[in-house]
Amino acid sequence: xxNLWSQKExxxxxxxxxxxxxxxxxxxxxxxxxxxxxVPDLVLHxxxxxxxxxxxxxxxxQTVEVLRVKGSGWSMDxxxxxxxPAVRLRPLQDSxxxxxxxxxxxxxxxxxxxxxxxxxxxxxxxxxxxxLPHKFVDHTHSNAILxxxxxxxxxxxxxxxxGTRAALVPYIMPGFQLAKSALDVFRASPxxxxxxxxxxxxxxxxxxxxxxxxxxxxxxxxxxxxxxxxAVSDVKPIPDSVPSHDIGPVIxxxxxxxxxxxxxxxPFVVSFRTSPAIRSYSLSKExxxxxxxxxxxxxxxxxxxxxPLLLDAPKIDELSNWxxxxxxxxxDYGKHYHDYFARNNSNQQTPKIPLDPLPRVILVKDIGLxxxxxxxxxxxxxxxxxxxxxxVASDAERVGEFESISxxxxxxxxxxxxxxxxLGGAARSKLSGKVVVVxxxxxxxxxxxxxxFQDEGAEVILLDFSEERLKLTAEDIGGHPxxxxxxxxxxxxxxxxxxxxxxxxxxxxxxxxGIALQGRxxxxxxxxxxxxxEVNFFAHQNVASRAVEIMRTQGMGGVxxxxxxxxxxxxxxxxxxxxxxxxxxxxxxRQYALDYGGDGIRSNAVNADRIRSGIMTAEMxxxxxxxxxxxxxxxxxxxxxxxxxxxxxxxxxxxxLALSPRTTGAVLTVDGGNIAAALR
Ligand code: ZN
Numbered sequence: 001x002x003n004l005w006s007q008k009e010x011x012x013x014x015x016x017x018x019x020x021x022x023x024x025x026x027x028x029x030x031x032x033x034x035x036x037x038x039v040p041d042l043v044l045h046x047x048x049x050x051x052x053x054x055x056x057x058x059x060x061x062q063t064v065e066v067l068r069v070k071g072s073g074w075s076m077d078x079x080x081x082x083x084x085p086a087v088r089l090r091p092l093q094d095s096x097x098x099x100x101x102x103x104x105x106x107x108x109x110x111x112x113x114x115x116x117x118x119x120x121x122x123x124x125x126x127x128x129x130x131x132l133p134h135k136f137v138d139h140t141h142s143n144a145i146l147x148x149x150x151x152x153x154x155x156x157x158x159x160x161x162x163g164t165r166a167a168l169v170p171y172i173m174p175g176f177q178l179a180k181s182a183l184d185v186f187r188a189s190p191x192x193x194x195x196x197x198x199x200x201x202x203x204x205x206x207x208x209x210x211x212x213x214x215x216x217x218x219x220x221x222x223x224x225x226x227x228x229x230x231a232v233s234d235v236k237p238i239p240d241s242v243p244s245h246d247i248g249p250v251i252x253x254x255x256x257x258x259x260x261x262x263x264x265x266x267p268f269v270v271s272f273r274t275s276p277a278i279r280s281y282s283l284s285k286e287x288x289x290x291x292x293x294x295x296x297x298x299x300x301x302x303x304x305x306x307x308p309l310l311l312d313a314p315k316i317d318e319l320s321n322w323x324x325x326x327x328x329x330x331x332d333y334g335k336h337y338h339d340y341f342a343r344n345n346s347n348q349q350t351p352k353i354p355l356d357p358l359p360r361v362i363l364v365k366d367i368g369l370x371x372x373x374x375x376x377x378x379x380x381x382x383x384x385x386x387x388x389x390x391x392v393a394s395d396a397e398r399v400g401e402f403e404s405i406s407x408x409x410x411x412x413x414x415x416x417x418x419x420x421x422x423l424g425g426a427a428r429s430k431l432s433g434k435v436v437v438v439x440x441x442x443x444x445x446x447x448x449x450x451x452x453f454q455d456e457g458a459e460v461i462l463l464d465f466s467e468e469r470l471k472l473t474a475e476d477i478g479g480h481p482x483x484x485x486x487x488x489x490x491x492x493x494x495x496x497x498x499x500x501x502x503x504x505x506x507x508x509x510x511x512x513x514g515i516a517l518q519g520r521x522x523x524x525x526x527x528x529x530x531x532x533x534e535v536n537f538f539a540h541q542n543v544a545s546r547a548v549e550i551m552r553t554q555g556m557g558g559v560x561x562x563x564x565x566x567x568x569x570x571x572x573x574x575x576x577x578x579x580x581x582x583x584x585x586x587x588x589x590r591q592y593a594l595d596y597g598g599d600g601i602r603s604n605a606v607n608a609d610r611i612r613s614g615i616m617t618a619e620m621x622x623x624x625x626x627x628x629x630x631x632x633x634x635x636x637x638x639x640x641x642x643x644x645x646x647x648x649x650x651x652x653x654x655x656x657l658a659l660s661p662r663t664t665g666a667v668l669t670v671d672g673g674n675i676a677a678a679l680r
Pocket of ligand 1: 048125139140141200201
């Protein structure tokens with residue numbers, strides 16, 4: 001493990017924070033926290049924590065001893081001074097005298113000792129930091145340390161490797177008892193540089209940030225040198241297996257969790273990941289045992305569930321058989337999870353409410369892993385944690401025999417209210433978990449639409465042919481950009497493969513990309529007309545047909561939305577090349593409604609007109625205004641309401657149609673009122 005300490009960088013940060021009135025201790029604490037947090041082999045997604053004992057002045061100008069410890073919701077790699085709430089040290093340390101302290105009382109002690117009443121909750125490992133006498137304390141879930149402690153004979157192995165440099169703390173779940181034991185262990189070995197928490201992680205400490213950091217790097221490096229190198233070579237694929245992007249929708253459509261509030265079935269975002277290490281692990285003869293062994297460090301369990309679901313790969317042309325097989329395996333998993341819950345809940349003082357019985361990690365042999373999350377961000381976190389689980393367990397097997405904490409200990413962590421609190425409230429917006437694809441996403445209407453769907457909680461994929469504009473759009477509003485010319489079926493197929501790999505499928509398609517081509521119909525060239533049909537008709541068919549195929553594999557319905565423009569019903573002069581394919585696309589929308597209504601797929605269109613920076617260029621708008629003897633402002637608001645229509649109004653219509661469960665085959669007008677374009 002490389003030592004990244006730079007005194008120059010540390011001093012620069014001290015100087016920077018001094019300018020903001022932040023003292024040296026805190027600045028150094030922030031510096032080394034970020035160094036540690038930036039290395040995934042040490043710290044992943046909110047794991048690990050740090051502290052410094054320092055002094056602060058209170059309102060009366062009195063000096064108070066405080067512990068500045070990582071607050072919940074902050075990550076070590078991006079921590080700021082505000083992410084280190086100040087807790088008065090004295091009351092924390094006084095609690096050493098107690099024999100017991102319930103979790104509720106411990107959280108209360110944390111919060112009532114805060115200097116700032118609105119600070120975030122201090123880490124659940126705050127007392128451990130407070131009890132140790134050192135100024136700086138660092139805690140990570142280092143992969144290398146875990147590979148050595150997650151062993152049948154982990155204690156003995158660690159004793160041999162670390163000797164007197166690190167003292168060993170037997171596994172106890174975080175909280176008061178762990179803090180007390182850690183202190184006892186330290187007092188018995190006061191010259192140690194750190195504590196190895198068996199089957200959990202490592203603490204190091206020192207009088208300076210640098211000393212504690214150096215000890216972390218040295219002890220982790222020592223651990224690494226005791227793990228033989230991996231011999232994973234590129235495993236050969238099983239011939240004729242189904243590609244991962246066809247498997248995602250099968251998984252996604254069958255892993256639904258019912259919403260606690262309205263009972264509606266909610267999908268997950270299902271993200272695919274693979275590597276030679278993942279594939280070789282999935283094929284190993286140890287895999288069936290290892291997947292049932294438990295997590296490599298306890299707090300992963302709240303995101304990954306105790307075990308992944310291990311499955312055989314589907315053979316080509318046998319995806320529907322595999323879907324049945326998957327359904328049965330999922331039922332078995334649910335039953336196993338239910339039994340695990342019942343077994344462990346029966347001896348709880350306060351009975352727990354069971355969480356959903358679905359896996360979060362599905363490992364398909366030789367293909368890779370599928371990670372389930374309430375959104376893409378969560379799914380990617382789950383995939384990262386699953387990959388770490390695989391890496392550490394594989395490393396541990398090369399050293400000896402991997403062993404996690406016991407089933408009861410897993411349960412205690414999974415159902416620990418202080419861990420569940422890390423996942424945040426269950427408040428989900430209307431479209432959370434739904435995957436929306438927007439074409440022409442870099443244009444005004446596309447961008448506004450993507451934003452509107454995001455605001456409802458959906459995961460939005462942005463498609464556009466212009467890489468540059470797409471990048472700017474994604475930077476501006478977020479969402480996942482994929483560069484794609486929707487007139488090219490091969491590019492469309494590839495884009496949708498990327499989407500299913502990323503999210504597991506598609507729920508809503510907003511087919512919006514278009515081009516405004518003009519010409520007097522008797523004189524316009526075939527080339528212009530055909531070009532317009534490519535973009536304004538065939539491109540819609542290209543994306544809709546692929547989306548429908550995925551939606552049918554998922555088997556949970558879907559929504560198609562087309563931007564057809566008022567030209568589809570009310571031709572504009574010399575605008576035939578645009579209006580003709582748009583009218584065909586309006587018909588296309590109805591045809592999809594008719595042909596796929598039985599699959600629960602709804603198809604609707606939006607009929608918009610005169611959108612500034614929409615499909616019509618500024619020149620086209622001003623020439624149209626001129627030909628009517630109006631200025632641009634008059635022209636833009638020349639409708640029944642006398643109000644200009646904005647891209648946001650069109651976006652709202654798309655969202656409304658997506659949220660209207662009994663509406664299909666409809667065209668929704670967004671033109672401020674234009675009787676000539678009104679549909680009957
Ligand atoms: Zn920990």
